[in-house]
Amino acid sequence: MPPLKGNVVVGQSGGPTVVINQSLVGIVEACLEADEIGEIYGAVRGVQGVLDEDFIDLKRQKKEDLEAVASTPCAALRSVRKKPTREDCERALAVFRAHDVRYFFYIGGNDTAETAMILNEVAVADGYELRLFHVPKTIDNDLCETDHCPGYGSAARFVAQALMGDNQDNKSLGGIKIDVIMGRHAGWLTAASVLGRQHANDGPQLVYLPEVDFEVESFVRDVQNAWAQHGRCVIAVSEGIHDADGRLIAESGESDVFGNVQLSGSGALGDKLAAIVRENVVPPKGVPLRVRADTFGYLQRSYFGVVSDQDAREAREVGRVAVRVATSGKVPHGSIVILREGNGASYAPRYDVAPLERVGGHTKHMPAELLAGTSDVAPAFLDYALPLVGPLPRPGRLEPLAVPKRL
Amino acid sequence: MPPLKGNVVVGQSGGPTVVINQSLVGIVEACLEADEIGEIYGAVRGVQGVLDEDFIDLKRQKKEDLEAVASTPCAALRSVRKKPTREDCERALAVFRAHDVRYFFYIGGNDTAETAMILNEVAVADGYELRLFHVPKTIDNDLCETDHCPGYGSAARFVAQALMGDNQDNKSLGGIKIDVIMGRHAGWLTAASVLGRQHANDGPQLVYLPEVDFEVESFVRDVQNAWAQHGRCVIAVSEGIHDADGRLIAESGESDVFGNVQLSGSGALGDKLAAIVRENVVPPKGVPLRVRADTFGYLQRSYFGVVSDQDAREAREVGRVAVRVATSGKVPHGSIVILREGNGASYAPRYDVAPLERVGGHTKHMPAELLAGTSDVAPAFLDYALPLVGPLPRPGRLEPLAVPKRL
CATH class of the missing domain: 3.40.50.450 (Rossmann fold)
Structure with missing residues (x-):
């Protein structure tokens, strides 16, 4: 031409x-x-x-x-x-x-x-x-x-650093923490929650993506098991999780001109999942039923710095x-x-x-090879995402040098 | 000794x-x-x-x-x-x-x-x-x-940068944005929301602190006026706002051993205020009633980086x-x-x-000289807080060089 x-x-x-x-x-x-x-x-x-x-x-x-x-x-x-x-x-x-x-x-x-x-x-x-x-x-x-x-790389970085901090927060005070992450049709951003995991015990221990149908029963079972295994549990969940019939677990009713339901700017899903945990999960013996939920919201797309x-x-x-x-x-x-x-x-x-x-009007979901079971992502996802996110801060931890008891 | x-x-x-x-x-x-x-x-x-x-x-x-x-x-x-x-x-x-x-x-x-x-x-x-x-x-x-x-300095920095980004987000897409910030008894952290304001039109345009009794009627009036004046509005609100009788606007019922009610880890206050705006505020002519709320939650105390x-x-x-x-x-x-x-x-x-x-068991509230009216902080607060927070990123904006219309 x-x-x-x-x-x-x-x-x-x-x-x-x-x-x-x-x-x-x-x-x-x-x-x-x-x-x-x-x-x-x-x-x-x-x-x-x-x-x-x-x-x-x-x-x-x-x-x-x-x-x-x-x-x-x-x-x-x-x-x-x-x-x-x-x-x-x-x-x-x-x-x-x-x-x-x-x-x-x-x-x-x-x-x-x-x-x-x-x-x-x-x-x-x-x-x-x-x-x-x-x-x-x-x-x-x-x-x-x-x-x-x-x-994506910057939003994934925001989410990764948020979960790195939240993992430390959850280690400090224990209990169950639910973090609701953006991405109504695809789990890419929620998957980024795992990018800062350093040790086998690090959260998020459970990750729920829209690519996998969400079942309340298995969610309750997963949380119960993770709490028993780790003594605590951080859960990263996409705002777009839905049941086997495609019904959103969070449904606020408002939709935009493209037919997208409004999921962000509301704490409803986090509060709903926290209520499910409070009503159905039994904490390990002697441990209080401490459940918190945060919805990261627009910080993920707009945070300055x-x-x-x-x-x-x-x-x-x-x-x-x-x-x-x-x-x-x-x-x-x-x-x-x-x-x-x-x-x-x-x-x-x-x-x-x-x-x-x-490209117009189509959606790319996470492929099966980047998922692991129904509540985690595969190691291949790290190879995919880390170059886009860049080097993350390195957390430190104390050596567990126990002092002998005297009483 | x-x-x-x-x-x-x-x-x-x-x-x-x-x-x-x-x-x-x-x-x-x-x-x-x-x-x-x-x-x-x-x-x-x-x-x-x-x-x-x-x-x-x-x-x-x-x-x-x-x-x-x-x-x-x-x-x-x-x-x-x-x-x-x-x-x-x-x-x-x-x-x-x-x-x-x-x-x-x-x-x-x-x-x-x-x-x-x-x-x-x-x-x-x-x-x-x-x-x-x-x-x-x-x-x-x-x-x-x-x-x-x-x-405080680091949490205030997190909040300031969050609001700087949220102000840009709100400029991009318009409407009303409510950000719920930690601090159950004192407004220091919510006040930090203003630290990144650069121009007269920058959000947050409204700031609500626990030091001032919260009245739904004046809140609705404030939002109505701000929307008319700025064409949009960002609102920073403390999780601890309460009415003249001391009743919390957000009340989830759970309390800890010190008698502190659990306010964080729930989107309830943000969703409540958003509902109040949707039901009571009339947007400027031709503008959709777009209202969103985010609760910053534990990111404020744990964000890594x-x-x-x-x-x-x-x-x-x-x-x-x-x-x-x-x-x-x-x-x-x-x-x-x-x-x-x-x-x-x-x-x-x-x-x-x-x-x-x-120190034990006492709380220091923001003094009157750091407040401005019922919905903002005084310039003296910037002198107080900025040295603790450090230099903030500098936003840029395009010159409004309008192209003459031809149709």
Whole structure:
């Protein structure tokens, strides 16, 4: 395809991550270097900003402001959850025509990729030449085609460090601790709870993922056994756990425009599981029935100061790659993916592009080989996730040098 | 008083902090340098370990293990919540006699200081010569006599960074966000939610502390006004807010041996306040009624990797000071306190000792001069808290360079 001259619109959509602005700044940097590209506009609140013609000029931002934005969590252009209608798409194309926009980069998860796909279909049908690329981001790590998603490494790091601390807290005071972790359809983030385990006795001792049907009876049995074995128990559980009929164990009733039920921003699941434990589990002899639950909530996607360096680099790079692919003219639209070269210490990312329709609206679950039984993950998961998360802090412990009793 | 030769017992008690082991290691280091001191024993689970004669040898730990323990969150000796009876105290003294223990250092909050006081009274009555010192720690920052408590700076840092991220999250997606923060009797930790505010529009826009009676009607009015003014609203609320009659807004019914009701480890207060907002607040025109609540829970006292360097240094030093005071023989018992020399950039800590009975069982609330109205803190609080928390990350934002509309 011949070089396509025109202006750029970039938008951010869906739940934020702590590195989503790295991708935004990567796109701006690469656009500034591309001869084909004139103006660089940021759509405020994603596709809603396109419909409202609400753009801000990204070409005239100070370089130091862009760098500061890159390392600031959550969508600097603000975000939206909006599935455009056919009418919305016609309006978006009219706005693009009016501003000579020939490149649209949309940073987000699988709902965002679906929006990009819908808009792209209308552009193709209308014969409007548009290079349209989905730039991946999601803490859920549930996009198809890509090995992993920018945003996941940092959220996984947040969760790993949280469980490392919570394991120490549970060692200090004992009892049962339940931690509810984000990820409504896939267990990737909940699985990250195990990344800081150092010793055989370390929590979480039990991990429940949406990939495995949740049964209250086996949960009660698992907790009973773990308490007897370890004298305490830390439990990591996904907000999206469901029974064999697919009914969510937590169900708050509220849903968004994509049909996603609202699970976060509520302590209901944790309180429910704590109540199940209190009513059904018998503590070891002489031990009080101490049960606590925390729901990590939005801290996982927005906490300022816990970032995986590898994740930040990759998030920047997917933005740059999107612009390079778009201006190369080899493919007119697609979703940027990260492929993995090697595992563990030999891990390296490679970037490519996948068809939009293979990403939009699809969900990648954890494969069976990364699971272990019904309440843990396999060692292979550590090889997968640790390079994305980076080195974790090292806990210390006292040698158990018992002093002989005298009484 | 003449030098008192004998062995040492150190224990940790109450809810942990991320720097509580700094104090433990500070005590061990200073004991190793003191000629009067023979063995150094760690009581497993605080006073319970004394009663059980469950001690581990701290003198023969490797130096590198001690350093690793110092930077690991939560009680390395394990913790306990136990108020000893007169009988328990007699048993504890018998154990101390049997092991020639003449120094007892007890790291903890106001309940721990109360335990130390009770034990000390029995030792004095029995004529058993014992140097008994309470070493302060609590994320609640509610100990009397001391300017602030080791553990607070790091927990305040965790909360400040959480709110900085949550403010960005709320800017991205809008609506009302409620964050429930620890501190059942005093608002110090909830107040730390404001430390990262950079711009007039930054959240939290509303802050509710236990020092001010909570009224549902004014809460609803505050949220309504803030939403209209800012187009969004982040609310930081203490788990300990209560009505004018002292009834807790969150009440789960469970209480510990000191009569403290269990507030943490439950999403109930957040969900309750979210329901109040959903039922009573009318969003600005055209804006969806989006309300979310997170309860930060144990992350605030145990998160591995977010530490205030100043807090870590002071926590180490209070341990060392306790040993120096105890071996100096100037006072036989007391509670170590941190006094403040200067504010802001000229802040420096100074260490002293206060009588046990002025600390044990008492609570220090935030003084009126650090509050602003019924839903914010005063600028003087920043001068107080920022030196304890250390430099926070700097957020960036895009210049609002609007692109002229063409349609």
